[in-house]
Amino acid sequence: MERLIGSVWIELTGEALASLRTQGRRSLLALLGVMIGSASVVALMSFSHIAKTEVMERFQEVGVNTVQIEADFTASQGLDALRLDTTLRDDPQVDAMGNMAIGQGYVRVGNESLSAAIAAVSPDILDMLHLATVQGRNLTRLDGCNGAVVLGAKLAKDARAGTGDTAYIEGYGFQIVGVFPFTEQQALNPVNPDQTAFIGLECSRRVVRKLGITHALVRVGEGRDPSEWAENARNDLMQQGQTVAVRTSKDMIAAMNSQMNLMSAILVAIGSVSLLVGGVGVMNVMLMSVMERRKEIGLRAAIGATPNEIVFIFIVEAVALSVGGGLIGALVGVGLTALGCVFLPISFVFDPMVLVWGTAIAASVGLVFGIHPAVSASRILPVEALRAD
Amino acid sequence: MIQLTDITHGYGPARSRTQVLDRVSLVMPTSQMWALTGASGSGKSTLLNLVGLLDRPHSGEIKLAGQNVSGLSAHEAAKVRNRLIGFVFQSFHLMPRLSAWENVALPLVHRAVGRTARRHAAMEQLERVGLDDRLYHRPEEMSGGQRQRVAIARALVTQPRLILADEPTGNLDSESGAMIMALLSRINREMGVSILMVTHDEALARSCDGQVVMQDGRIIQTVTG
Ligand SMILES: Nc1ncnc2c1ncn2[C@@H]1O[C@H](COP(=O)(O)OP(=O)(O)OP(=O)(O)O)[C@@H](O)[C@H]1O
Ligand SMILES: [Mg+2]
Numbered sequence: 001m002e003r004l005i006g007s008v009w010i011e012l013t014g015e016a017l018a019s020l021r022t023q024g025r026r027s028l029l030a031l032l033g034v035m036i037g038s039a040s041v042v043a044l045m046s047f048s049h050i051a052k053t054e055v056m057e058r059f060q061e062v063g064v065n066t067v068q069i070e071a072d073f074t075a076s077q078g079l080d081a082l083r084l085d086t087t088l089r090d091d092p093q094v095d096a097m098g099n100m101a102i103g104q105g106y107v108r109v110g111n112e113s114l115s116a117a118i119a120a121v122s123p124d125i126l127d128m129l130h131l132a133t134v135q136g137r138n139l140t141r142l143d144g145c146n147g148a149v150v151l152g153a154k155l156a157k158d159a160r161a162g163t164g165d166t167a168y169i170e171g172y173g174f175q176i177v178g179v180f181p182f183t184e185q186q187a188l189n190p191v192n193p194d195q196t197a198f199i200g201l202e203c204s205r206r207v208v209r210k211l212g213i214t215h216a217l218v219r220v221g222e223g224r225d226p227s228e229w230a231e232n233a234r235n236d237l238m239q240q241g242q243t244v245a246v247r248t249s250k251d252m253i254a255a256m257n258s259q260m261n262l263m264s265a266i267l268v269a270i271g272s273v274s275l276l277v278g279g280v281g282v283m284n285v286m287l288m289s290v291m292e293r294r295k296e297i298g299l300r301a302a303i304g305a306t307p308n309e310i311v312f313i314f315i316v317e318a319v320a321l322s323v324g325g326g327l328i329g330a331l332v333g334v335g336l337t338a339l340g341c342v343f344l345p346i347s348f349v350f351d352p353m354v355l356v357w358g359t360a361i362a363a364s365v366g367l368v369f370g371i372h373p374a375v376s377a378s379r380i381l382p383v384e385a386l387r388a389d
Numbered sequence: 390m391i392q393l394t395d396i397t398h399g400y401g402p403a404r405s406r407t408q409v410l411d412r413v414s415l416v417m418p419t420s421q422m423w424a425l426t427g428a429s430g431s432g433k434s435t436l437l438n439l440v441g442l443l444d445r446p447h448s449g450e451i452k453l454a455g456q457n458v459s460g461l462s463a464h465e466a467a468k469v470r471n472r473l474i475g476f477v478f479q480s481f482h483l484m485p486r487l488s489a490w491e492n493v494a495l496p497l498v499h500r501a502v503g504r505t506a507r508r509h510a511a512m513e514q515l516e517r518v519g520l521d522d523r524l525y526h527r528p529e530e531m532s533g534g535q536r537q538r539v540a541i542a543r544a545l546v547t548q549p550r551l552i553l554a555d556e557p558t559g560n561l562d563s564e565s566g567a568m569i570m571a572l573l574s575r576i577n578r579e580m581g582v583s584i585l586m587v588t589h590d591e592a593l594a595r596s597c598d599g600q601v602v603m604q605d606g607r608i609i610q611t612v613t614g
Contacts (some may be wrong), residue, residue: 008501015498022486299482302443303496303543304471306464382443386482 012309016316026285027321033281034325034362035332041271042333042358047340048264049351055256059187061130064249065095067230068188069216072243078212079242081201087236088218093229097218098125101204102190107151107197108168109161109176116155117196118169120204128217129189131198136163136178145202149174153182154194169197170207184345187249190215226250275361278325279369286318286373290380297377298385307378314377318370319363326362330355390551390583391417391440396449398435409435410446411606417599419454419550422577422584424594427603433587434555436603440585441474441553442466454550471499475544475582477554477573481536483528483543489515490524493542500547514542518572534565541572545582552576554586566590 020027071079081099088094100121107116123139132138139150149167151159156179161167165176174197183193199207218233220226230246237244290297297310305313334350341348393415399406409432417423425433438444440451442458451459458469483492493514494507502510515521518538528536537557544552554573558566570593577584586597594600595612602610 007503008499011498011501011503014504019486295482296484299484300495300499301467302441302470302476302482303499304467304547305499306467308464309467309499383438386443386478 008309009312012313013316016313017320019313020317020320023289026289030282030285030321031325031328033278034275034322034365035278035329037271037275037278037365038326038329038358038362039333039336040274040329041268041361042330042354043336043340044267044271044333045264045357046334046337046349046351046354048260048267049354050337050341050346050349052257052260053349054346055187055260056253058184059249059253061184062128062186062188062249063219064253065220065222065224065226066128066188066249067218067220067226067233068190068247069218069230069233069237070190070245070247071212071214072245073214078214079216079237079244081213083237083240083242084213084216087240088216088233091233093221093224095219095221096124096128097216098122098128099201099213099216100125100190101201101208101212101214102196103208103214105170105207107155107159109159109165112159112161114155114159116152117191118208119191119196119198120201120208121198122201125217126198128219129186129193131180131183131193133178134181136176138178139198139200143177143200145200145206147172147174148177148200150178150180150198151176152180152192152194152196152198155197167197169199172203172207174199187252188217188247272361275365278362279322279365282318282322282366283369283373285321286314286370287376289317290314290373290377293377294380294385297380298382301380301382302386310378311374314374315367315370318373319366322362322366322370323359326359326365327355329362330358333358390419390421390454391415391585392450392452393436393440394450394452396436396439396446396451398432398439398444398446409606410439413449413606413608415601415608415611417583417585419583420577420581421598422574422586423599423601424597425585425587425601425603426589426591426594431603432606433603437553437555437585437587441476442470467499471496471547473550475547475549475552477537477540477544477552477557479556479559481528481533481540481560483536483539485528488525488527489520489531489539492528492539493546495543496547510546511542514545515539517545517576518542532565533561534568537561537565537569538572541569541576545576545580549582551583551585554584556587556589558588558590 084099088097098121100119102117102119105118107114123141126138133150139148151161161176163176163178167174167176180193185192220229226248227250230248234244234246300310338348393413396410396413398410399408401407413436427433439446450457453473461469490508490511493511497507497510512521515524518541520535520538523531523535558569561569573584576582588594598614600612601608
């Protein structure tokens with residue numbers, strides 16, 4: 001094409017847009033296909049964006065330098081608290097740590113009997129997980145195994161229990177000293193706090209009936225590499241005959257990210273299929289338009305439109321249609337996402353880039369699917385097009 | 390202006406091709422108005438389309454204004470049409486959605502002329518054909534004669550050297566037809582634009598500077614005044 005920047009193209013763009021306006025309803029029809037495609041791509045993209053943000057927030061809560069140590073019961077008994085403490089607590093790289101022993105059991109309050117997770121914890125761990133009560137008080141080091149329990153929000157609600165009530169856990173009586181508020185799912189926390197009864201670590205042997213500790217959370221000092229520390233700790237414990245699995249936020253974020261990238265790739269691929277269908281719609285409308293406007297094409301050729309100029313007019317029409325549909329669709333997609341977030345336990349985040357992407361993708365769909373009709377328009381022989389009939 | 394040498398042409402695929410033009414040669418001087426006559430099917434429109442570079446001859450040479458235009462690409466042919474030739478068709482070929490002035494200005498779009506300048510040029514030509522009071526009328530709001538005058542204004546707006554007209558009065562009543570003819574010959578006289586026109590009107594053909602008579606794809610007679 002000679003003089004791509006020359007004003008012929010500007011004048012022709014004006015012509016193309018004007019002719020779209022006069023085609024009215026059919027233009028709208030083509031718009032619809034691309035609109036649906038773009039809406040689904042954008043909705044899927046922003047959903048996965050939101051999910052990603054959500055997961056990151058969960059990790060931020062626990063801190064990215066936290067390590068979870070889990071006893072491997074296939075290889076050994078539970079962890080020995082003393083050994084854990086001597087091996088890890090004195091490590092100068094460790095900022096904070098706490099142990100827990102978790103199991104499943106029956107919690108009875110009055111006539112309600114519910115199956116729940118039982119977590120015997122050292123109070124430090126509640127700190128690390130930012131679990132503070134809304135009702136009553138939290139467990140403290142002083143509680144030991146004196147029969148104090150703090151219930152998760154859902155458990156308390158289902159059992160219709162509050163502070164002061166007595167809860168029987170596996171038959172042993174505990175006094176409910178506090179209730180936690182509803183919390184989001186936390187990364188690296190092996191239990192869902194909402195459905196768990198928390199008791200002192202010293203009671204683990206009696207109630208949880210597992211031998212030893214099942215999990216420990218360790219926060220490594222700022223500036224240390226949690227993965228490296230975790231690997232060393234695992235080896236140290238191994239030498240003492242304690243087989244453990246270690247997890248760090250960093251590794252889990254990486255694993256989850258790659259999983260989610262795969263997910264969004266699949267979702268976007270599905271959305272792309274609908275865009276493709278929209279593209280075929282644009283192509284159909286444009287092909288129809290080329291057939292109907294044979295006379296116009298012939299006339300333009302006769303008065304001096306070059307084949308390139310005719311290609312250009314029809315491509316501009318196709319791209320304008322797609323961009324229009326793409327933009328509207330992108331907005332609809334964002335709207336759908338916002339609506340979806342109302343019904344899901346996640347909060348809506350607006351990412352303006354999805355609008356840019358949605359529109360850009362739609363534009364390229366218009367370009368790709370506009371080429372064939374445009375080129376076929378430019379190949380029409382003027383004599384054929386102008387023949388009076 | 391027009392110089393044709395041994396033009397042959399036919400339609401359809403190579404084997405079953407029917408010869409429509411058979412070694413046609415012709416020289417038409419500049420600034421004259423010529424008529425092309427002959428029975429229906431004798432090849433008049435075919436010849437006119439070849440001269441207008443709307444189609445390519447199978448063989449032979451076409452020169453317009455001294456330039457050999459037989460081997461041009463579609464792109465180059467379009468440029469020559471825009472620069473040199475104006476067309477007037479029997480069925481007008483106006484764009485129904487555009488107003489009179491926009492129809493007249495259409496060739497200038499492909500010359501990168503801006504909208505304001507286009508409007509000025511279109512108004513000037515509409516004035517020439519006596520339609521300066523119909524600037525905003527659509528084709529459907531005009532009579533056949535008026536439509537053909539819009540088409541002539543469109544042919545003139547690029548200031549061509551040659552106007553090709555295929556039965557320009559074919560769809561008009563005799564009164565409007567006479568008016569169009571008078572207009573074309575005035576344009577020829579006043580502006581010096583060469584005109585080659587297909588017509589069935591013998592009297593009219595005789596009043597032109599030259600007359601070419603065709604029969605079965607050949608020129609059987611050339612009369613020059
Ligand atoms: N596209 C085409 N395909 C096949 N044959 C064609 C085509 N166009 C014209 N012809 C044939 O070529 C011959 C010449 O046609 P052309 O239109 O040039 O005649 P004409 O002299 O203009 O006739 P008329 O006075 O009726 O307009 C005719 O026999 C016609 O049937
Ligand atoms: Mg004819």
